[in-house]
């Protein structure tokens with residue numbers, strides 16, 4: 183028998199599915215995959231339920247229901263001052279995941295180069311490669327994750343078609359600064375390149391950090407494809423409703439990709455997301471402040487347990503260095519041990535790198551978009567497991583056994 187597609191056959195199952203399955207197997211508190219354990223806003227859920235019952239369940243328009251496209255355009259203006267024509271500049275997709283793939287499909291020809299910034303979300307690289315494009319990777323370095331300007335500039339060249347960037351960034355919780363964005367804007371203009379901007383955490387920033395869409399910078403309106411996710415903005419990750427805002431000429435090409443991938447997205451969910459996007463500013467502020475309190479709770483708890491906790495400026499995630507605890511193994515070994523022994527699941531940070539061998543191997547990513555009781559239970563379980571682990575070492579008359587892969 184001939185082999186199936188080589189690239190897909192060689193793509194592993196996503197780390198989020200792997201770790202969630204391991205969490206279920208061991209009855210672990212799942213702080214791995216980034217999904218809230220509470221329902222989203224009741225009025226939005228109710229709108230979706232009601233919308234099922236009024237006989238509009240057939241295919242919606244391909245680029246999205248007019249009411250949602252109008253709501254996306256209005257939100258662009260209300261939050262970011264970006265003027266958008268809803269009929270021609272918005273495409274609704276089945277999640278940001280589809281929006282990312284459709285945007286890359288819309289831009290890339292085989293041989294085009296794409297600049298990507300590590301640590302990166304797990305769908306980016308395989309999709310770029312599937313399209314026959316050439317990834318150019320640039321790395322942010324912990325603990326500050328600042329933009330390495332010289333390396334970024336060096337990654338751009340005559341064949342650069344696009345930059346794919348994510349702010350606020352999963353997993354490192356970085357929010358790009360105005361100065362970093364201005365530097366990126368200059369590179370894009372000098373190299374006549376586009377930017378696919380994954381902004382699914384646009385409303386989730388902390389400590390006075392504010393998200394700035396690259397698209398809102400002078401001269402960048404025509405170069406950016408800006409992606410949002412109702413899953414993140416309304417804490418309803420299973421809904422998979424995403425939206426791309428792009429200049430009309432690109433939006434119509436993204437619509438072609440959407441036509442090939444899914445064609446449309448469930449109409450009742452689209453109608454409910456339109457209701458959500460029209461909620462008052464206080465909803466969006468409340469989302470950020472609620473998650474900020476959870477960020478504080480988990481980061482203080484992890485620091486108390488002895489982790490080296492990195493700063494979290496946005497997103498659902500905290501990265502924590504486990505070496506101060508005395509663990510000498512790598513992040514995959516640590517996350518496996520944590521799931522099996524402490525019964526708490528986190529994601530090894532090296533999963534967000536193209537080459538795990540050269541990636542940082544001493545950080546675990548914890549999701550804090552959970553009930554306080556869930557966070558407290560995870561912390562209590564880790565505290566008990568670390569105490570038992572240290573105790574074992576003492577009984578053996580030695581330092582705690584270093585955990586190795």
Ligand code: PMP
Pocket residue numbers: 216276277278279280303348351352380382410411412413414419422423424
């Ligand atoms: N991009 C990033 C950075 C993410 O963290 C996620 C996570 N869920 C997605 C895209 C996908 O969003 P969606 O669930 O809307 O497909």
Ligand code: GLN
Pocket residue numbers: 196198199214215216217352
């Ligand atoms: N974005 C989520 C995360 O980073 C997971 C999404 C998924 O499981 N594909 O945890």
